[in-house]
Amino acid sequence: MTSNFDDDVPAPADPSAGDGEAQHPSTKVDRPRIEAAVREILLAIGEDPDRGGLLDTPKRVAKAYAEMFAGLHHDPAEILATTFDLDHEELVLVKDIPFYSTCEHHLVPFHGVAHVGYIPSHDGKVTGLSKLARVVDMFARRPQVQERLTTQIVEALVTHLKPRGAIVVVECEHLCMSMRGIRKPGAKTVTSAVRGQLHDPATRAEAMSLILGR
Ligand SMILES: Nc1nc2c(ncn2[C@@H]2O[C@H](COP(=O)(O)OP(=O)(O)OP(=O)(O)O)[C@@H](O)[C@H]2O)c(=O)[nH]1
Numbered sequence: 001m002t003s004n005f006d007d008d009v010p011a012p013a014d015p016s017a018g019d020g021e022a023q024h025p026s027t028k029v030d031r032p033r034i035e036a037a038v039r040e041i042l043l044a045i046g047e048d049p050d051r052g053g054l055l056d057t058p059k060r061v062a063k064a065y066a067e068m069f070a071g072l073h074h075d076p077a078e079i080l081a082t083t084f085d086l087d088h089e090e091l092v093l094v095k096d097i098p099f100y101s102t103c104e105h106h107l108v109p110f111h112g113v114a115h116v117g118y119i120p121s122h123d124g125k126v127t128g129l130s131k132l133a134r135v136v137d138m139f140a141r142r143p144q145v146q147e148r149l150t151t152q153i154v155e156a157l158v159t160h161l162k163p164r165g166a167i168v169v170v171e172c173e174h175l176c177m178s179m180r181g182i183r184k185p186g187a188k189t190v191t192s193a194v195r196g197q198l199h200d201p202a203t204r205a206e207a208m209s210l211i212l213g214r
């Protein structure tokens, strides 16, 4: 069967090995269309897309975009479906989760760290720590703005873990502000989203001191 569509990332040799990048039926990106568009961009900037160094560039960009935007075709429910019962009623926080995303205004990267915390539900539903980082990556691998990335992560926790509280803090440098435009390398943007019991000032202060105490 021929298709214009291609999978976002190559399937692992053994899908049961589960490296988290296994193919998903809805994970489709139209690589030939990206390749044609990249060739057009190269022409538009005054380059020669047929010179040796650029010949494979459209294909490489298409492959890279398929990976960078794979999160469009995934659902946090898949990631947060794995939970287990644990009698833990206090804050669980994974901090300094590094990630790369793509600014939806300029299609250049923004990158930084996310801090993700929650207070488990009364029935003790907790998820694996790696799943919190997977949720960050899934939403980061989309055309994004930092504010939406932050709220999407916290809403995914609220929807799928039903925690008593949740907090997400994201710190990023936007290359659209560093390499072009206003040109302020090193400027950091910090966003936060808080839900439930994390609104309580003392609980929030505890979470923030854990996040900031490096
Ligand atoms: N709120 C928000 N703004 C962002 C984010 N990423 C980029 N931006 C901003 O989006 C804005 C787009 O502004 P425009 O005036 O439409 O575009 P522009 O002419 O390229 O703007 P400059 O970057 O100021 O040169 C810029 O101010 C960017 O700094 C983000 O994640 N959140």
Ligand SMILES: [Zn+2]
Binding pocket: 103, 104, 105, 106, 107, 108, 174, 176, 177
């Ligand atoms: Zn931008």
